[in-house]
Amino acid sequence: MNGAARRIARILAPVLVGILVLAAWEAVVRIEGIPRYILPGPILVAETLWTEGPSLLGSLLVTLRITAAALAAAAILGGAIAILFARSRLLELSLFPYAVILQVTPIISIAPLIIIYVQNTFLALLLCAWIVSFFPIVSNTTLGLNSADRNLLALFRLYGASRWQVLRHLRLPTALPYFLAGLRISGGLSLIGVVVAEFTASTGGTETGLASRLIEASYRLEIPRLFAALVLLSLTGIAIYWALSLLSWLLLRRWHESALPETE
Amino acid sequence: MSAAAEALRSASVATAAPLLRLAGVGKTYRRGVAALGGVDLDIAAGGFVTLLGPSGCGKSTLLRIIAGLTEPSAGERRWAGGAAAPRRGEIGFVFQEPTLMPWATVEGNIYLPLRLAGLSRAEAAPRITEAIAAVGLEGFARAYPRELSGGMRMRVSIARALVTRPRLLLLDEPFAALDEITRLKLNEDLLRLWESEGWTVVFVTHSVFESVFLSQRIVVMTPRPGRVAAELSIDLPYPRETALRMTAEYGAWCRTVSERLAAAMAPHASGTAAG
Ligand SMILES: Nc1ncnc2c1ncn2[C@@H]1O[C@H](COP(=O)(O)OP(=O)(O)OP(=O)(O)O)[C@@H](O)[C@H]1O
Ligand SMILES: [Mg+2]
Numbered sequence: 427m428n429g430a431a432r433r434i435a436r437i438l439a440p441v442l443v444g445i446l447v448l449a450a451w452e453a454v455v456r457i458e459g460i461p462r463y464i465l466p467g468p469i470l471v472a473e474t475l476w477t478e479g480p481s482l483l484g485s486l487l488v489t490l491r492i493t494a495a496a497l498a499a500a501a502i503l504g505g506a507i508a509i510l511f512a513r514s515r516l517l518e519l520s521l522f523p524y525a526v527i528l529q530v531t532p533i534i535s536i537a538p539l540i541i542i543y544v545q546n547t548f549l550a551l552l553l554c555a556w557i558v559s560f561f562p563i564v565s566n567t568t569l570g571l572n573s574a575d576r577n578l579l580a581l582f583r584l585y586g587a588s589r590w591q592v593l594r595h596l597r598l599p600t601a602l603p604y605f606l607a608g609l610r611i612s613g614g615l616s617l618i619g620v621v622v623a624e625f626t627a628s629t630g631g632t633e634t635g636l637a638s639r640l641i642e643a644s645y646r647l648e649i650p651r652l653f654a655a656l657v658l659l660s661l662t663g664i665a666i667y668w669a670l671s672l673l674s675w676l677l678l679r680r681w682h683e684s685a686l687p688e689t690e
Numbered sequence: 691m692s693a694a695a696e697a698l699r700s701a702s703v704a705t706a707a708p709l710l711r712l713a714g715v716g717k718t719y720r721r722g723v724a725a726l727g728g729v730d731l732d733i734a735a736g737g738f739v740t741l742l743g744p745s746g747c748g749k750s751t752l753l754r755i756i757a758g759l760t761e762p763s764a765g766e767r768r769w770a771g772g773a774a775a776p777r778r779g780e781i782g783f784v785f786q787e788p789t790l791m792p793w794a795t796v797e798g799n800i801y802l803p804l805r806l807a808g809l810s811r812a813e814a815a816p817r818i819t820e821a822i823a824a825v826g827l828e829g830f831a832r833a834y835p836r837e838l839s840g841g842m843r844m845r846v847s848i849a850r851a852l853v854t855r856p857r858l859l860l861l862d863e864p865f866a867a868l869d870e871i872t873r874l875k876l877n878e879d880l881l882r883l884w885e886s887e888g889w890t891v892v893f894v895t896h897s898v899f900e901s902v903f904l905s906q907r908i909v910v911m912t913p914r915p916g917r918v919a920a921e922l923s924i925d926l927p928y929p930r931e932t933a934l935r936m937t938a939e940y941g942a943w944c945r946t947v948s949e950r951l952a953a954a955m956a957p958h959a960s961g962t963a964a965g
Contacts, residue, residue, distance in 0.1 A: 575789065577785045577787065577789040578789055578791065580754070580759045580783075580785075581783065581785075581789065581802075582806065583759065584757060584758070584759060584778075584781060584783055585778050585779060585802075585803050585806045585807065585854075586778035586779075586806065586807075587806045591806055595791075595802070595805070595806070596791070599791065599793045599794075602793075680793075680834060681792045681793045681794075681834050681835075681836065682792070682793075686836070
């Protein structure tokens with residue numbers, strides 16, 4: 427396959443598979459006469475998405491706002507913690523195990539506590555999402571900060587560079603691709619964190635996120651709406667991943683191997 | 691050659707005033723690898739000295755000790771007449787690999803030493819341009835290292851070492867990975883710069899031909915743990931150009947140096963033969 431054909435195939439092939447699966451789904455639902463409160467067909471889901479769109483979109487914005495805030499907090503605090511770790515081995519040795527513990531404890535089991543202790547719902551959800559998403563950034567960035575080329579470090583020493591200069595001009599640029607890889611993982615995780623926390627909090631009212639709407643729909647057996655919310659959530663996850671990949675590419679495209687074409 | 695460099699050169703030849711003296715310098719790495727076993731060496735100001743020895747004999751280690759990047763585990767390194775150690779920027783170091791920052795352009799890489807010294811980009815610009823011209827990389831200031839050939843990357847590394855106008859230039863097999871043609875050309879470029887800038891150069895290589903072509907003095911080292919096996923003063927006149935490689939004197943020196951190297955590599959080399 428030549429370049430152009432491969433590019434087309436890369437888009438066309440998954441789209442075709444998607445269409446086939448959707449068609450099969452629709453066919454099964456119609457032929458078997460499956461009721462809509464058990465399994466709606468994709469056409470019905472699309473219709474629901476269209477009619478319920480505006481109200482779901484409001485919830486989507488709520489979820490998105492918390493996700494973005496949690497991701498920003500994970501990036502800033504995670505990056506800062508990594509810099510502290512890289513600066514002081516003692517600090518890393520004493521705190522890293524706790525970061526791991528926080529990471530491996532299922533968020534679903536901490537979320538109820540957080541929701542009890544933190545009164546403000548926005549903050550409680552934010553905290554849950556932050557807990558699941560900060561770790562990849564911390565561990566990746568720490569690795570990156572410690573991966574600076576030994577000879578370049580020697581060169582900086584030869585020129586009498588201060589610790590700040592070594593950080594600013596050598597360690598941070600070295601760590602950037604690692605940080606961005608961590609950020610891409612954290613993007614998906616913080617969305618999951620928000621969804622889990624919303625499930626646990628299951629707040630009522632109008633200012634609710636997409637996950638609350640999903641749960642609400644499941645209680646009321648409004649399965650088409652549940653599917654519509656699900657589709658929106660998936661699309662959001664994809665969009666976050668895509669946006670972070672784009673950011674990574676923009677920042678690295680001029681020098682890093684990951685952002686370069688394999689052949690030029 | 692500038693007047694100052696000329697004065698420095700003739701002074702160094704006349705009195706051989708050492709810039710740096712190594713006395714009994716030894717290095718044993720962790721896990722007990724003895725890299726250097728007691729090196730005595732004077733580096734004359736303004737001179738061109740080559741460390742010649744087999745792979746793994748401790749040449750890079752010695753160069754790092756001279757630069758102050760590694761501490762010797764025995765012996766000491768003293769600056770001339772108890773003079774103060776060079777200030778930052780007075781030593782230029784070219785590593786065995788180009789050791790460039792992949793995220794910075796050619797310009798940015800060469801700017802680094804000046805940036806670390808607190809110069810603004812505008813203040814540094816003329817010197818960066820000068821260093822780029824010195825290594826013949828005009829037109830590539832904005833290129834990234836990945837867009838350069840191996841030889842060009844090495845030249846960027848050399849330009850970065852030159853940009854602070856160092857007194858002492860340490861080069862660790864800078865041309866080892868290059869093809870013969872590029873290598874010969876860069877040899878001549880380096881000599882031209884040395885003659886015009888008045889540096890003291892310590893050059894590491896395992897090529898006999900390269901060492902004879904470049905050096906005033908060749909220090910032949912024994913296999914690990916490295917010691918000085920022989921010192922030879924190469925009396926071929928400067929400036930040295932391509933034509934020199936065809937002369938009988940050059941050939942004779944290459945033979946002599948090869949013999950000394952072979953003797954140093956022999957299992958029972960005493961390691962004390964004089965030059
Ligand atoms: N950081 C290190 N830790 C442990 N051993 C080392 C280290 N650096 C070098 N050595 C050992 O010291 C010896 C000398 O190494 P060095 O790099 O100085 O050799 P060299 O003469 O420069 O060799 P080459 O010509 O291959 O570059 C080698 O046997 C190597 O294994
Ligand atoms: Mg070496």
